[in-house]
Amino acid sequence: MQLHQSSWPEVEAYLKRSRGIVIPIGSTEQHGPNGLLGTDAICPEVIAREAGEEAGFLVGPTFNVGSAQHHLGFPGSITLRPSTLIAAVNDWIDSLVRHGFTRIYFLNGHGGNIAPVNSAFAESYSAWSFDGEACPYQLKLENWFTLPGIQDLVKEMFPEGEGSHATPSEVSVTYYACPDAQKSVEMSPKLAPTGPIRDAADYRGRFPDGRIGSDPSQASPEKGARIVKAAKAALIGEVEAFFRA
Amino acid sequence: MQLHQSSWPEVEAYLKRSRGIVIPIGSTEQHGPNGLLGTDAICPEVIAREAGEEAGFLVGPTFNVGSAQHHLGFPGSITLRPSTLIAAVNDWIDSLVRHGFTRIYFLNGHGGNIAPVNSAFAESYSAWSFDGEACPYQLKLENWFTLPGIQDLVKEMFPEGEGSHATPSEVSVTYYACPDAQKSVEMSPKLAPTGPIRDAADYRGRFPDGRIGSDPSQASPEKGARIVKAAKAALIGEVEAFFRA
């Protein structure tokens, strides 16, 4: 069940049987020569949608532009400043809490979001902690790629060249979700370099085509289907446990 | 051409032939008994996507949660505070300008966004105006429903009950875009009341089922198709003129 494809009476009815929601959160940033700029939003979106359909939980709209300042050296990347992201995530939380949601699970597709989203959670809890009242809701951030079993599967599927950005696994998921958007590009070098992440100029200098340690030419829709299937199952387990907590 | 389904080299190539982009901007808010919470995001998204495909311009990701505090009385509505929206729109603009975009056209689906988005534009221009340098880019906000010819078409299609919120025209567009999400609901009263917009409690009191002046039970995918076709053509004309300006 997707919030943005539901009417308000449908959400009202849902709230009578569950107080939990899943929000896919991603980024719009370069993903190397053959990866989509929307990769980090598309991945959690498709996994959450399929899981929500199967398990009957509500999935909200995708928070599709995150914290990606280090990718600004590559055309098309869009970022929020961390301070803006914190404000925006808090507005989303406050809106959902207003309706009675008490479990908000953010399924994340982008490493750069982890720090600012967790900061946003601390900002949200702060209001209650200063007031001395018990906060009526719980917030959780989980990456789709660290769901139980996913790293093992991915390592098995891509024993070499998974890397850490523009990975064959995430590109596969997007090719599964958007088969028409596949791109066939020769990688050179085969394996991208690795290193630390700082500002955009530093990033572009270290990682000239945007990849970090990966060979995403291994990506395919079929591999994506397999990953989504596993992630969907893992997510359902995690979400159900969280909603019950 | 959609930015989030493109790779960065594809956007880099696009920038060699055009410096313009269209950003759909909407809201996630109640749209009455049979309208989708995502209506105001889905409408500009589908129109921009189809126009971009036909005319070859780039369409960015959808800014899908806007300024909708007055809808918070209805489950599922999500809003940014205007001050957050101003910050977020500026971060999007700054990112795109960083890549060399000089014409950014926001296709809007929600009346409540008009004031804060125009405020965001003034905030963006302010930096240049204070510095005394010429701003190298132009910003434009246009509603899909005020594109040339659309109001005439809509009045013709829905001589009665178009109203101003949860309108049969916008619901039709979403039914065209998301046929599986159609909902059949009897409207009562047939025509919703009208009045001013203030805070959420006031809104819910005045407009108990969320509609303003409308009868959206007239909506259908076929009508949506007709509207999208007209809006697409109008948008192409507007965008091409703006990119040339």
Add this chain to the structure above:
Amino acid sequence: MQLHQSSWPEVEAYLKRSRGIVIPIGSTEQHGPNGLLGTDAICPEVIAREAGEEAGFLVGPTFNVGSAQHHLGFPGSITLRPSTLIAAVNDWIDSLVRHGFTRIYFLNGHGGNIAPVNSAFAESYSAWSFDGEACPYQLKLENWFTLPGIQDLVKEMFPEGEGSHATPSEVSVTYYACPDAQKSVEMSPKLAPTGPIRDAADYRGRFPDGRIGSDPSQASPEKGARIVKAAKAALIGEVEAFFRA
């Protein structure tokens, strides 16, 4: 009755018979070769003051610097960033609400204020909408030049050269209010050009002497008196209706 010329016991007494107040809001920005920098503040101030005297309602101090970044290319223009204006208008509102005012009517003199002031209203209402409580006050923004009947009168008085910035009508009102500040300047060209408004450098390039589409050499105190008289009557009607609402 003017708030800043009243004592607090007088305001306390006023609050026993009315919960409404009018706040003139303007701008300090260039108004062409013969217009005053204070035009947009002086116009609503004089109209509100005369109407308040006649009808007995309270008029607050004038919010005299607004959102005018596009005029910074002309010496003397002062602006708030939209984000600052939103914060400041909210502080004014919160102060007045603290005293029990429940109807706050902003009489505006400047087009550039419309978006940020409406954003400020949405920011103010947001607090209540997130909390789920009914907001106890109503906010309204109206331009003096769009009060009922004013555009008709102005069109009649200035069939040519009213334009949209540094208009003969607004300059007339200031000459009526400040007869010693009249300036006699030949306009060249007679009618100023028209066009869109963006940043300050763009504005100065398009509108070299500051005017948009107008010929303010037609201004006179007598014409100002006529406009003020009409605006005063219209304002009283609007304000009384709003206070009763």
Add this chain to the structure above:
Amino acid sequence: MQLHQSSWPEVEAYLKRSRGIVIPIGSTEQHGPNGLLGTDAICPEVIAREAGEEAGFLVGPTFNVGSAQHHLGFPGSITLRPSTLIAAVNDWIDSLVRHGFTRIYFLNGHGGNIAPVNSAFAESYSAWSFDGEACPYQLKLENWFTLPGIQDLVKEMFPEGEGSHATPSEVSVTYYACPDAQKSVEMSPKLAPTGPIRDAADYRGRFPDGRIGSDPSQASPEKGARIVKAAKAALIGEVEAFFRA
């Protein structure tokens, strides 16, 4: 010469002979039983205007709502939060600096503004200090009541009951400026109590009619004229020295 009664070409001409401007800054807050809510804005405004006329320097619009949270217990008081005031004063400064002003002298009428305006100055200088560039302008805040000679004069005129808020001297200045707004009120007790200033409830409890240590029933327009005359002369000396510095 008043900025808001000047045209931009007049300000442009002024800037060729001087780079200095005086900004009256006040507050809108209760001033006891017979004092005007606008007292702290009216005083620096009238003094600056008369001095500017005599000495030929430019006087800007009055910053008429300042930092007065402690007066919110009395109807009619309006305040900015200090953080808003800092932002607004910086926007005024940035606007004036944009035009080439290099000496901005704030003539203050309200003790509560001193800390936030000085904080605003430090915020303004910070930008330059972080950048390592020399700031091209100088900022100065001076209270009209601490101009050279004023305290001596006032002590002589009001040997008893000058106090520190709603003083006979400031009320006299407003009666001189706005003779129609005089109010005749018996003070009880004759001399108001004294004490520290904290929040609004504490203030109202300590100072039930708003005065601190004063007996403003001694105020008269004639006394105001005498004070204004002295303050005008003192201000001219201060301003000329500052503009030359």
Add this chain to the structure above:
Amino acid sequence: MQLHQSSWPEVEAYLKRSRGIVIPIGSTEQHGPNGLLGTDAICPEVIAREAGEEAGFLVGPTFNVGSAQHHLGFPGSITLRPSTLIAAVNDWIDSLVRHGFTRIYFLNGHGGNIAPVNSAFAESYSAWSFDGEACPYQLKLENWFTLPGIQDLVKEMFPEGEGSHATPSEVSVTYYACPDAQKSVEMSPKLAPTGPIRDAADYRGRFPDGRIGSDPSQASPEKGARIVKAAKAALIGEVEAFFRA
């Protein structure tokens, strides 16, 4: 008793006998050729600690970086923007108030903090003043060097060359507190120049070695001990009166 060397049960026990706390607040900024960058934090810290030990009141951690933009021309100086300082001081206050502290006494070591800390207090009180509720706590800022009797003592000890920045008195206090950090530097000229404080470049130009009007080569640990002894006694009197108020 020092908060950061206490356990929470110890603070809980303290709160049963007292609701007051002292927070040393300083700055990290150049203090001339022989003064420590930490001078303004070390002075109030040592005085508060010794007073707290003698009189049994609680001393919090030191707020060690303040508002010092004008010192950025000298290596090692660290500053908060005033707006950041206001936010941070409010977070400290809110935390302490959360635990039941109702008297928070900031012992200050730096003139540049006075305006922003007082602004922070006004910001803190504003929340209560807008709400119309009595603020349950009192805030006080006092400089150690303006405690009763200190200026007299210092004038007596340093009849010449006390000056106003990098003074022999404050350097003496730090030499007493940190004897290993003493530095022996010849001052040239013997007495530093005096003048106004603006941005960092202006400051460095006026005061080439950082001192203002002082000759800190007179500093010694013994003199520091004498000053600390006097300040400790004065502080105990002030704090006990404030806690009782």
Add this chain to the structure above:
Amino acid sequence: MQLHQSSWPEVEAYLKRSRGIVIPIGSTEQHGPNGLLGTDAICPEVIAREAGEEAGFLVGPTFNVGSAQHHLGFPGSITLRPSTLIAAVNDWIDSLVRHGFTRIYFLNGHGGNIAPVNSAFAESYSAWSFDGEACPYQLKLENWFTLPGIQDLVKEMFPEGEGSHATPSEVSVTYYACPDAQKSVEMSPKLAPTGPIRDAADYRGRFPDGRIGSDPSQASPEKGARIVKAAKAALIGEVEAFFRA
């Protein structure tokens, strides 16, 4: 070498041989029945100071109040909101960069700081990334307890009851640094419970005496000495590598 115990000429001299600095960053928050509120600041401070003395690098003042909203249920805990922390850390960075520091290493003592400090770094880099210029400095955050070898040592020293908050290892380090502040408290239960961290009320409910999974009654100054010795050596290696990078 400690910045706050140095003079500016000493820092100027240091900058000729190194562009790196270490900033201890901690928190002021409850650390269970026998731990100090200042634990998380004292630990990185003492380790950094001893390492700086041995290896000759500069150590800045300690950022002593961090992000600890979840501890507000225990008397004495002080927190910054994450948004305030981000602003403050950026002001520290900007100040140090102003002087020419190009390597800023934050040695952290508190898990709750990791997300907001990394967000602060992203905020700092964003300015450069938006501008398209190479950022001239590098920022690094490292916890003292995750320095190479420390976890192994700690596991060996405390095979049971190390836990994750109010650990015997961190309490040992503070007892080594502040032997007079040792507290002897019987733990009950011997091992504290474990669980997730949310708001303050939730935290106090789950962890009644503040500990998470630990038995800090095992702490001693001798154990602290051993840990500090190891951490010092590890830190020197890390810092030297970072400064060279």
